[in-house]
Amino acid sequence: MQEHEQQRHGPGGFNRRDFLKGSSAAVAATAIATAEQEALAQKKGKAAVQGPGKVDVTLTVNGKQHKLSVEPRTTLLDALRDQLNLTGCKDDFDTTSCSGSDTVIIDGKAVYASTRLAIEVQGQKIQTVESLRNGDKLDEVITGFVENDAMQCGFCTPGFVMATRAFLNKKPKATLEEIQDGLGGNICRCGTYKGITACALQIAKGGA
Amino acid sequence: MAERTIAWGPRDSNKLIGTETTRLDGVDKASGFAKYTADMNQEGTLYARLLTCKHANATITRLNVEPAKKVAGVHTVYLFKNEGDDCSWDGDIVAAVAAETADIAEDGVRAIEVSFEVKPHVVDEQDLEAARAAEATKEEIVNRTVGDPDKAIKEADVVHEGYYGIHTISHMCLEPHGAHCSWNDGDDGPKLIARHSTQAVSTTGKQFASKFGLDATDVRVVCNFIGGGFGSKFAADEWGWAAAQMSKDTGRPVRLMLDRATELKTPGTRPSGFAKVTLAAKKNGVITAWKSHHWGTSGPQGRPIDGNQMPYVFDPENKHVLATGIKTNCGPNRAWRAPNHPQLCAITDTAMTDLAAKLKMDPIDLYKANLGQLDKVAKENGDLYRAQLDRASVLMDWKKNFHHQGEGGGGTVKRGLGVALHRWGGQSVKCEADVRLFEDGAAQVSIGSQDLGTGTRTVIAMVLAETCGLPLEKVTAKIGSSEYVYGNPSGGSITVGSVSGGTRRAALAAVWKLLDKVATKYDVDGESLTVGNEAVWSGEEKVCSWKDACRLIGSVPIAEVGTSPLDDGLTSKLVGGVQMADVSVDTDTGIVRINKMVAVQDCGLVINEMTAKSQVYGGLIMGIAYALSEERIMDNKTGRYINADMENYKLPRIGDIGDLVVEMYQPDSEYNRGVVGLGEPPVISTGAAIANAVANATGVRVPVLPMTPKRVLDALKGGQA
Numbered sequence: 001m002q003e004h005e006q007q008r009h010g011p012g013g014f015n016r017r018d019f020l021k022g023s024s025a026a027v028a029a030t031a032i033a034t035a036e037q038e039a040l041a042q043k044k045g046k047a048a049v050q051g052p053g054k055v056d057v058t059l060t061v062n063g064k065q066h067k068l069s070v071e072p073r074t075t076l077l078d079a080l081r082d083q084l085n086l087t088g089c090k091d092d093f094d095t096t097s098c099s100g101s102d103t104v105i106i107d108g109k110a111v112y113a114s115t116r117l118a119i120e121v122q123g124q125k126i127q128t129v130e131s132l133r134n135g136d137k138l139d140e141v142i143t144g145f146v147e148n149d150a151m152q153c154g155f156c157t158p159g160f161v162m163a164t165r166a167f168l169n170k171k172p173k174a175t176l177e178e179i180q181d182g183l184g185g186n187i188c189r190c191g192t193y194k195g196i197t198a199c200a201l202q203i204a205k206g207g208a
Numbered sequence: 209m210a211e212r213t214i215a216w217g218p219r220d221s222n223k224l225i226g227t228e229t230t231r232l233d234g235v236d237k238a239s240g241f242a243k244y245t246a247d248m249n250q251e252g253t254l255y256a257r258l259l260t261c262k263h264a265n266a267t268i269t270r271l272n273v274e275p276a277k278k279v280a281g282v283h284t285v286y287l288f289k290n291e292g293d294d295c296s297w298d299g300d301i302v303a304a305v306a307a308e309t310a311d312i313a314e315d316g317v318r319a320i321e322v323s324f325e326v327k328p329h330v331v332d333e334q335d336l337e338a339a340r341a342a343e344a345t346k347e348e349i350v351n352r353t354v355g356d357p358d359k360a361i362k363e364a365d366v367v368h369e370g371y372y373g374i375h376t377i378s379h380m381c382l383e384p385h386g387a388h389c390s391w392n393d394g395d396d397g398p399k400l401i402a403r404h405s406t407q408a409v410s411t412t413g414k415q416f417a418s419k420f421g422l423d424a425t426d427v428r429v430v431c432n433f434i435g436g437g438f439g440s441k442f443a444a445d446e447w448g449w450a451a452a453q454m455s456k457d458t459g460r461p462v463r464l465m466l467d468r469a470t471e472l473k474t475p476g477t478r479p480s481g482f483a484k485v486t487l488a489a490k491k492n493g494v495i496t497a498w499k500s501h502h503w504g505t506s507g508p509q510g511r512p513i514d515g516n517q518m519p520y521v522f523d524p525e526n527k528h529v530l531a532t533g534i535k536t537n538c539g540p541n542r543a544w545r546a547p548n549h550p551q552l553c554a555i556t557d558t559a560m561t562d563l564a565a566k567l568k569m570d571p572i573d574l575y576k577a578n579l580g581q582l583d584k585v586a587k588e589n590g591d592l593y594r595a596q597l598d599r600a601s602v603l604m605d606w607k608k609n610f611h612h613q614g615e616g617g618g619g620t621v622k623r624g625l626g627v628a629l630h631r632w633g634g635q636s637v638k639c640e641a642d643v644r645l646f647e648d649g650a651a652q653v654s655i656g657s658q659d660l661g662t663g664t665r666t667v668i669a670m671v672l673a674e675t676c677g678l679p680l681e682k683v684t685a686k687i688g689s690s691e692y693v694y695g696n697p698s699g700g701s702i703t704v705g706s707v708s709g710g711t712r713r714a715a716l717a718a719v720w721k722l723l724d725k726v727a728t729k730y731d732v733d734g735e736s737l738t739v740g741n742e743a744v745w746s747g748e749e750k751v752c753s754w755k756d757a758c759r760l761i762g763s764v765p766i767a768e769v770g771t772s773p774l775d776d777g778l779t780s781k782l783v784g785g786v787q788m789a790d791v792s793v794d795t796d797t798g799i800v801r802i803n804k805m806v807a808v809q810d811c812g813l814v815i816n817e818m819t820a821k822s823q824v825y826g827g828l829i830m831g832i833a834y835a836l837s838e839e840r841i842m843d844n845k846t847g848r849y850i851n852a853d854m855e856n857y858k859l860p861r862i863g864d865i866g867d868l869v870v871e872m873y874q875p876d877s878e879y880n881r882g883v884v885g886l887g888e889p890p891v892i893s894t895g896a897a898i899a900n901a902v903a904n905a906t907g908v909r910v911p912v913l914p915m916t917p918k919r920v921l922d923a924l925k926g927g928q929a
Contacts, residue, residue, distance in 0.1 A: 073311055082255075082309070087247035088240015090435070093384050094468035097855035101382055133239035146234035149822045152661025154237030155382040155435030161238050180863030187854065189382050189436050190661050191829030193862040195822065 050119065057119050061086065062131040070118050077102045077113035080128060088129035088158040089113050100186030103159035103166075104128050110166035110185070129158040132165065141165045144203055150195030156188040164200050174204045212720055212735065214713055214776045216813060217674070219879045223740075224674045226879075228818035232666045232685065233433075233659070242433045245405040246465050248388045254283055254306040256454060256464035257313035258447075259320050260473070261295035261302055264329035264537035264847025268293050268302065272321040276305050279319050281312035283458045286450040295324070296508045297539045298848040299473025301447070306454045306462050329537040329847035333376060333480045333505040334912070339534045345503070346533035350515030355526030357488075360497035364488030368563040373482035373912035374554040374895065375839040376505065378472045379544060380857060381405075383435020385445060385475045386465030389452040398428035404448055405465075407437040408697035410656035413690045415444035416452060431658050432688035438660075439543030440476035442697055472852040476542025477840060480504040481513040481551035482912070485559040488526075493569050493577035495524045495560075502555065503532040510535030513551045520552035521631055522560075523583035537847055538840070543699060545827075546888035549630060550834065550895055554913055557628035557896035562909060565613035571627050571900065572597050572606065586631045589784045592810060593629055596786040596873055600627070600808045603869050604788045614907020620796045623803070624905025626789045628896035634811065634885035635781030636705030636773040640693035643672060643714035645722055645766040649755040651676050653711050654686035657695030657703065661826070662887060663819035667704055668711045670815055675715035677739035678754060693769055701885030708815050708883050709778040714770025721768070725760040726751060780881040785809045787828070787893045789901040790866075795924055798917030800836055800902055802866030805894070810873040812884035817872060824870040824890040831894020832866075833859050839914050 051072035059066050059076075061084060068083050080086040090101035091114070102113040105127040132139035141164050144150070151157040160183070167182040168174065174182065179200045188196070219226065236242040261268075273285040286304045289295065295302065305316035330344040339345050361367055388403040399422055406412050406429065413427040420427075434441065451464035466475065483502035489495045498519045504512045515531035564574040579593055586593075601607060609625055616622030642654045653672045657664055669685035676683065686692060696706045719739055726744050727734030736746045742754045751757075773779045790804040805828045814820050837858035841851045851857050895913050902920070903909045910923040 071309070071311060074309070078310065081247070082249060085249045086240075087243065087249070090240075090244070090383070091246055091465075092382050092468060092854065093465055093471065094854045096468075096853050099382055099854045129240040133235070133241065138235060138239070142235060142238045145238040146230050149230065149234075149818050151231070151234065151237050152822060152826055153382070153436045153659075154233075154242055154433060154661070155244065157237050158240035161240075177863075180861075184861040184863055187382070187859050187861065189380055189438075189830075189859065191826030192822065193829060193860075193865050194825045194868050197862060 055119060057122050059118065059122060059126060060124065061126045062128060068118065072117065072119050074118045075114050076116040076118050076121055079118035080113060086128045086130055090155055090159060099156060100163060101156050101159040103162040103186060105162055105166045108166065108169065110163045129162050132161065139165065140203055141168070141199070144199035145195070148195040148198040148202065150192050150199050152190035152192055156186060160186050160188065160196055164196065168200065168203055172204065174200065176201060179204070214716060214778065216712065216778065216882065219876065222674060224670045224680060225815055226817060229666060229670060229680065229816050230818065231663050232669055244383055244433045244435050245386055245388050245403050245431070246383070246463060248403050248463070250390060250461040253461045253463055254308065254454070254458060255310040255313050256304045256306040256451065256462055257310060257317050258301055258467060258470055259303040259317045259322065260470055261300045261324065262298060262848065263295060263324055263326050264298050264331055265327045266295050266324035267327065268295065268322065269325050270321060270323040271302070273303060275319040275321060276316040279312065279316045281308040282316040283307060283460065284454045285316070286454050288446055288450065297473065297537050299470050299539055301470065301474060304447070304450045304454065304464060306458065331536050331538055331842035331847050332844055333534055333536055333538070334373065334482055336503050336532065344510070344535045346510045346535065348530065349512055349533050350529055350531035352515065353528045357497040357499050357526040357528045360526040361486060361488040364496050365491040366489050366563070366566055368487045368559065368566050370485050370559050370562050370909065371483070371911050372485060372555045372558050374480060374551050375913065376480040376538070377478045377544070377834050377838050378840055378857065379438045379440040379476050379542070380472060380859070381436035381438065381440065384466040384468065384471035385441060385447060387448040387451040388461060388463040389455045390461035391456055399426040400452055401428050401430060402448060402452060403430045404444065405434050405441055406431050407434065407441045407658060407660060407699055409658045409688060409690050410695045411697050412444050416448065419444070419449050420452065429690040430688060434658055434660060438545045439547065439699055442699060445475065468854060469852040472857060473539045473849050476544065477507065477539055478544030479506040479511065479513055479541045479551070481555060483555045485555065487559050487563045489563055489567065491567070493564065493567055493574040495522065495578055495581070497526040498524045499528045500555070501530040501532070503534055505534040505536040505538060506541035507536060507538045508540060514548040517548060517552055518556070520549070520556035521583060521586045521629060522556070522578050523581055525581070538842055539849070545830065546632060546892050549632065549888070549892040553628055553630055553893050553896045554899065557893065558899050558909070561626065561900040561903060568612060570610060572601060575629065585782070588782050589631060592784040593786065596784055596808045599871065599873065600786045600788050600806050603806045603808070603871060604790065604804070606788065609790070613904050616905035616907070621792050621794050622905040623792050624901045626897045626900025626904055627786065628893035628900060629784065629786045630889055630892035632701060632783050632889040632892065633781055634701040634705065634783055636709050636779040636885070637696045637702050639696040639706035639710045639772045641668065641707065641710035641714045641770045642693040643711065643718045643768050643770065645718050645758060645761060647758055647761040647763065649758040650684065651678060651682065652684040652686065653715070654692040655695040655707055655710070656690050656692040657687045657707055658698055659687060660698050662704060662823060663816055664703060664707060666819060667815045668707050671708045671711040672715050675712060676719055678742055701887040701889065703885060704815060705779040705883040705885045706772045709772030710770040712770065712778055713772065714768040717768040717770065718766045721766045722757055722761065726757050729760055777882050779883045780812045781884060783810050783884055783889050785889045785893065787897045789897040791898060791901040791905060793902055793905045793920065795906065798920035800915055800920060802832055802864065802898070804867040804869065806869045807890055808871050808873050809886070809890055810878050811886040812881045813879045814872050814874055815883060820872055820886055821870050823886045825868055827890025828868050828894055829860060829865055830891045832864065832898065834914060835895040835898040836860070836914050837916065
């Protein structure tokens with residue numbers, strides 16, 4: 001059921017309700033907050049308007065703390081790619097929805113990085129695809145993708161790797177049906193789903 | 209044995225060629241280390257965003273970019289159009305703004321003052337009479353009669369009339385079109401470096417050069433990785449020039465990538481095709497006449513799909529083909545994986561299956577009955593289709609599972625099978641490969657080529673390693689820069705043939721030079737020498753190791769450039785291919801599910817079976833996309849492309865593809881004819897095969913692709929076969 005929930009809102013589980021429930025600082029800092037949202041924030045007594053100029057943020061990425069100066073509207077995606085040079089997180093340049101090419105893991109959950117603002121994920125543990133490769137040491141999902149040729153152009157691949165990693169962390173013994181459901185938040189255009197499925201099944205069966 | 213002829217080795221002697229080999233750049237791609245155009249974080253990079261026209265047909269009456277220039281952080285504005293210019297579709301690009309961040313560039317775009325005089329538009333590509341009323345048609349683009357079709361129809365045992373169609377789709381490259389450009393004011397190296405997302409590393413530079421008055425050698429095009437192209441990324445394009453110009457103006461690197469909506473609307477689509485078809489046949493299934501009138505759009509130019517190839521693959525004695533173009537205010541077309549073929553197939557093979565149903569024939573038998581009248585291209589495929597139909601039947605268990613049209617079961621979910629077939633050229637073109645052997649034993653091949661996902665790097669490394677008798681990890685393969693020797697643009701399924709032919713030729717020449725040195729040093733007959741297992745051999749006897757042999761090279765490496773294609777058996781042309789679909793149709797909801805797809809595909813000598821199969825899997829999945837969900841949806845009232853985003857432009861997800869079974873058809877006759885490209889063919893007949901399976905399941909033809917739930921339900925309500 002968890003996975004069903006994910007699919008409806010994308011891997012991030014991001015929806016309007018969550019957004020409104022989220023930290024009041026984040027709501028106000030978007031600088032697009034409606035009067036209603038502002039009133040809600042005030043009620044909680046934590047309204048702290050930030051921006052529109054640059055603000056200091058600290059992001060915990062791949063176990064390291066990074067101090068950045070970004071506009072409050074800067075997405076996590078842009079902060080990772082343009083400021084930290086973590087370009088494994090791919091930008092598909094959609095401003096309204098997403099293919100999942102920018103999937104990262106935040107506090108254990110697969111999330112589209114373009115659907116989070118950098119300022120709202122401070123204090124959370126952010127993991128990017130680069131963390132799955134440490135010199136010659138490769139995560140089994142990466143080797144599994146290569147062994148099953150789960151890639152063509154490779155643009156969606158890092159996002160799919162992260163979605164697969166997060167999903168298998170939660171469901172290490174996943175079945176085919178669970179894999180097809182749980183990885184339904186990402187899109188590949190070249191058509192590499194067969195290899196991705198084979199990779200996830202191989203790991204779930206302990207064969208990686 | 210060691211005769212020095214340009215050829216592939218005996219099939220059973222290969223260590224690498226024909227094996228399933230994982231990609232050399234697989235780890236880099238999967239771990240995010242592979243750098244694409246938008247991943248170049250050069251110091252000081254400026255980011256560009258675009259202003260596009262939101263009207264289908266309009267004239268710019270006012271365009272003031274001064275407010276954009278005043279936005280803090282905006283550095284420059286590039287005008288694609290000026291006041292008085294026309295915009296001919298929703299998404300036509302007007303201007304680009306470059307700024308310190310993408311967000312600031314968007315502020316700049318919003319600050320531009322622009323007004324349009326909006327004019328009437330035509331965006332309906334299916335309603336021919338409406339297009340005629342709007343005077344938007346180009347009549348009789350093809351009007352061709354062979355034999356006497358009307359007489360043949362009158363005399364036929366059976367006549368089938370039907371309506372078929374397939375909508376426009378976009379390329380939807382996940383990495384949008386774009387470039388990252390920087391100028392170099394030093395004395396050394398190129399003046400302009402264009403990190404361009406391109407299928408044509410070796411030919412795009414001159415388009416930048418001529419635009420900026422440079423010599424071709426002053427421009428370097430770099431594309432180590434490209435995030436999808438599918439036929440739409442051959443040119444420098446005005447956005448490439450814009451990035452270069454803005455970089456020149458500001459002295460800063462500029463990254464300009466199309467936003468997702470513009471990516472779907474502007475840099476190319478696959479044209480639509482709708483057709484009324486009449487087919488006549490004898491009782492035995494032999495088609496005696498074909499008549500069709502098709503129409504559709506390629507956007508403002510109004511070209512329909514190629515009438516000269518209608519009907520597809522088969523060429524009855526009597527035929528009449530009429531084609532009408534519709535000029536629309538929709539984005540223009542570009543080559544889309546197998547230009548014309550998927551549409552031709554979706555019109556021809558669907559009509560043939562309906563004819564088979566009328567004859568109460570198995571469509572496979574109908575195909576076989578007509579193998580004697582293949583068109584002049586497919587004819588060269590000989591008996592290929594018979595063998596491939598038989599093989600696919602086995603893989604689908606067709607004989608056991610086939611039923612006649614409409615006998616898909618009594619419940620609400622009906623199951624059915626469909627089949628279709630295709631052809632493609634794939635002949636290699638001019639391509640050079642630069643092979644070098646070094647004194648330390650290193651072997652390298654470099655080509656100004658690119659990897660669209662086919663695995664170009666791995667293919668040329670496999671060919672070089674095989675030819676040198678080395679393991680794959682001991683050779684180096686370089687592509688993705690125009691500083692290397694000329695590589696062909698990757699379009700038309702020509703790359704694997706072209707690069708492997710050139711690499712084999714160069715590698716053989718280099719190895720022969722090395723063997724001459726070994727012959728002199730060890731006083732053996734050079735003609736008797738071969739390489740293998742990292743050593744040089746004279747018959748069964750080891751003469752020296754590869755490393756020892758290479759020590760004889762000295763400080764000047766052996767360098768050979770090989771060219772493809774030559775008529776030497778390394779490469780060939782023409783492929784067939786048969787696909788079958790097994791689907792379930794929910795007649796309550798109109799939802800079609802793929803149970804299984806089978807593809808049997810030839811491509812001559814297979815270099816890397818793993819990446820070859822991946823091409824076919826990919827073709828099947830793209831085929832499932834345009835068969836069931838993917839289309840450009842134009843809104844007649846506003847003239848806008850209303851689903852230009854990742855969410856509403858419906859592509860299949862990982863659970864939507866069913867069980868895919870792919871078999872490379874490769875008897876020795878295929879190996880012996882050499883390498884043929886593979887990119888396009890596997891996407892061609894998928895749509896028709898799925899459409900035929902839906903008709904087989906329900907007994908009702910869903911005439912137009914994609915077969916969305918609404919179209920399926922509409923067809924079921926209409927009920928006409």
